[in-house]
Amino acid sequence: MRTRTTIAIGALLLAALTACSSGSDDKPDEPNATATATKTVDQAAARQACIDAWAEALQDAEVSSEDEPAACDGLPEGDKLDRYMEGLAQRNEANRDEVQDCLDDPTCTSMPIP
Template identity: 65%
Template sequence: MKTRATACAALLALAALTGCSSGSDDKPEQPEQPAATVTKTLDTAAARKACVDAWAELLQGDEDLGLEDEPSTCQGLPEDDRIDRYMDGLAQRNQANRDEVQACLDDPACTSVPIP
């Protein structure tokens, strides 16, 4: 009998500690923060891509541009990613130039790229 009483007391204490409800339909509200974070991440990623694209376009027209010439589409993006955005734009510009040269090399009638 003592064992049964001790077991019942332990179960009651455990139920009280774990917050066991008595069957009420009170449900805790779910925070909406994860959805907002996902949206913000997607918006930031899209803004970063637009910035890199703008850098590639600017660098295509003027090779002497530096970080201080950052396009206005980059405003509001994190400052610590600034060099990476510039370098990604530079890489994108370089890839576009390589693709143009390769297309000309593949076309025997092309004369737009000087070949020695």
């Protein structure tokens, strides 16, 4: 998940650097490519922060998909269920990793495994 975000940020920065080095032939009324790239990066970072907040909220307590964390304020409503499901998947992966770590450690007693 973070790998995709890192790749997207790198691609946007590369596009922004390429657009800035075009020379003096630029027309003054052309839109600024870096402003669009920054907005996209900010939206992606805000979305990832929302997913991380969902994962943390789901780890701590029983939460319904209607109780969206404050980190999700300002994000599109149409994407709400996707963010919840990605947070749930992230929480499940963390739990699986914790169980696997306990299974790999013969002295672990934190998981009640028969």
